Amino acid sequence: MSVQETPQAVAVSVEVVVFSIRDRRLKLLLERRGAEPQRGLWALPGTFLRPDEDLDGAAHRALAEGTGVTGVYLEQLYTFGRPDRDPRGRVVSVAYYALMPSDRLRLCAAADAEAVGWFALDELPPLAFDHGEIVAMAHGRLRAKLGYSTIAFQFLGETFTIPELQAVYEIVLGKPLDRRNFRKWVLSLGQIEETRELRREGRHRPARLYRLADPGDIVFFK
Amino acid sequence: MSVQETPQAVAVSVEVVVFSIRDRRLKLLLERRGAEPQRGLWALPGTFLRPDEDLDGAAHRALAEGTGVTGVYLEQLYTFGRPDRDPRGRVVSVAYYALMPSDRLRLCAAADAEAVGWFALDELPPLAFDHGEIVAMAHGRLRAKLGYSTIAFQFLGETFTIPELQAVYEIVLGKPLDRRNFRKWVLSLGQIEETRELRREGRHRPARLYRLADPGDIVFFK
């Protein structure tokens, strides 16, 4: 790094694209801005970086403050730094994305947000700043990563059935999958183990519950 | 983004991991630091972000100032922001990586660098700051991306032979590949077209020269 250049002070923020599956749709957590600029527009939950915390920590904090949720899967996505992307001045935003199970949330609007809500990805309201661009990139990354890692499990609770997992894949990928092939594939990954319990869910045969062999681990394959 | 938080001023820099293949080895461009802190250690070429430029622009500039090279393939890698990663204060570094052909360079040490040099990836000197971590991540990304994109072509000039391209893959992946299968595979991608020229390179049959069908495009496959 060139030390002869004078460092220019810049505000650094983190923004988090929070995905969850609700009502069989891929949804996104947004906050309605309660302050200028762009008051009233919906925006990603985020926060400015504090002097003593690292980026991952700031992302976790933004999530906790915005939604009350902790311990979810969080991964850095990309950093956005166009000079004119925020009218308040020079703001570089490190974007993260998070996946959370649909049950695991306790929505509580942050102090500066008017409201918090879930929006289907294909019915988003107008977004503040360049957050539309951030969301598009996060969605692309999510779809790509389904194909070579086990992140999809992060959408589910501790135990889940194979048809539930299949629904996650179908919703994120936007296309139906063959039940038999899906089952063979997911079992061949060696990442899940069966429990003795079943899930009863209507007037039909109950499905066996599985759990992750190494909970919390994201495994890459292929 | 929480507007009630007070934005803390932070210095933002970009650092570039420049890969090239020289002497049949994967090499990395480093600058020897000519100023404190960490004077005398080798570091990635980088620069502080200027008020009017975007991140990609700063990365291109860091590269041009460090090496005199323009127009190479450059991609954002990851952003590093541990609070203690730079003893001068809070510095968030947006890391990029670049691939360049082995011919295309005119080394000129930046004003604040004592020297500039190429180092084999498996014989790196001690690096300044957390640059070792950045290099490790860049190397991982490069290997992964060989498998599903056409970035490897960025190591070669405008025209190249198939055995030359194969050497790039073998060097980056660190393992030999079958000539016949490699040729079939690369032709099946539909990204290269043959020229009428040949390359004479010793006392054996000359190899046909190819060129990219869409120069500059990075194509994803599979």
Add this chain to the structure above:
DNA sequence: TCAAAAGTGTTGGCTGTACACCCATGG
């Protein structure tokens, strides 16, 4: 006993891998 979703195996095509021989050139 019926509807509705869960669970199970087999087959054929395709892709990726292993492998052996001929070609063009310079010395």
Add this chain to the structure above:
DNA sequence: CCATGGGTGTACAGCCAACACTTTTGA
């Protein structure tokens, strides 16, 4: 004419996609 690397075709195996029937439950 020989050494050196370039260029081509084939055969086998493993993987993935397509597909039909039986099981368990609640009403």
